Amino acid sequence: MAIPEKPVKPTKYLNRLKWTSFLSCLFVLAIAATSQARNYGSIHLVMGTPSSTPDSTNRDDFLLIKRQYAVSYNSTKGTANWVSWQLNASWIGAVDRCKSFSPDPTLPRGFKVVTPTDYTGSGFSRGHMTRSGDRTVTATDNCATFLMTNIVPQTQENNEGPWLELENLSKDLALSGKELYIIAGPLGVGGTGLKGEKTQIGKNEVTVPSSLWKIVVILDKPGIRMKGITAKTRVIAVNMPNTLGIKASSYKEYLTTVDELEKLTGYDFLSDVPKEVQDAIEAKKDGE
Ligand code: MN
Ligand code: MN
Numbered sequence: 001m002a003i004p005e006k007p008v009k010p011t012k013y014l015n016r017l018k019w020t021s022f023l024s025c026l027f028v029l030a031i032a033a034t035s036q037a038r039n040y041g042s043i044h045l046v047m048g049t050p051s052s053t054p055d056s057t058n059r060d061d062f063l064l065i066k067r068q069y070a071v072s073y074n075s076t077k078g079t080a081n082w083v084s085w086q087l088n089a090s091w092i093g094a095v096d097r098c099k100s101f102s103p104d105p106t107l108p109r110g111f112k113v114v115t116p117t118d119y120t121g122s123g124f125s126r127g128h129m130t131r132s133g134d135r136t137v138t139a140t141d142n143c144a145t146f147l148m149t150n151i152v153p154q155t156q157e158n159n160e161g162p163w164l165e166l167e168n169l170s171k172d173l174a175l176s177g178k179e180l181y182i183i184a185g186p187l188g189v190g191g192t193g194l195k196g197e198k199t200q201i202g203k204n205e206v207t208v209p210s211s212l213w214k215i216v217v218i219l220d221k222p223g224i225r226m227k228g229i230t231a232k233t234r235v236i237a238v239n240m241p242n243t244l245g246i247k248a249s250s251y252k253e254y255l256t257t258v259d260e261l262e263k264l265t266g267y268d269f270l271s272d273v274p275k276e277v278q279d280a281i282e283a284k285k286d287g288e
Helices: 010-039 139-144 156-160 162-175 258-265 275-283
Strands: 062-065 070-074 079-087 125-128 151-154 179-187 191-193 196-198 211-219 234-241
Touching: 079 151, 079 162, 125 156, 151 156, 151 179, 151 191, 156 162, 162 179, 162 211, 162 234, 179 258, 211 258, 234 258, 258 275
Parallel strands: none
Antiparallel strands: 062 070, 070 079, 079 179, 125 151, 179 211, 191 196, 211 234
């Protein structure tokens, strides 16, 4: 049955037009607010926030945003779930390494506050997620990487072997003019350090991970951000065992896909990247 159309008066039509534009403006603002909420205005989260909220009841997935990087802190584990940071040449300067590691003073009351001595004599090194060498313009920036919320129990051989090799490659890429978005974290429970296998260390019972993973997204130049990411963007994803005997290994032996890391961690990485692009870059290993 055909419904007879009512003739629309010109004034009514104009009113309707005004309402339509008003409502579409509201819609655009709402979208902007949502995407703002997803990255909390942090440059370190422009590719997406895998989880986490800055709500202190969220003790095992608590978002800490610093000028230098962003962290999802896990109060049960005493380590990050992940740390995310931008890297380009503007973060790299010449300051000396910070003199000491420190407890993170920004954690809410009642949270587990890990201290540097939790790691002393444990057989595991204090492994930086955001590398000290990635924040060397000011002493303040560099010392921020020495806060214990940026540190995980990492074997010396992992830290000074394949992990360092990928850190050096990332820094070289940044110095050559690229812009990198990096996210890294510990995975699983139980690693083998200089004093044998451990599931936790220190008075604060810091969880020792069984591996450490990292995702490095490499864009052509600083400032292009999401506009610079395509199905051809180079992404390096690795998952490295937290064990001994790997110091001479290359990071290339531990290449994996973002898809695989998403399966292992349960996170959706690069979640603000358009879906078709995510599908492409998350499925391939670097070099394939
Ligand atoms: Mn390190
Ligand atoms: Mn994803």
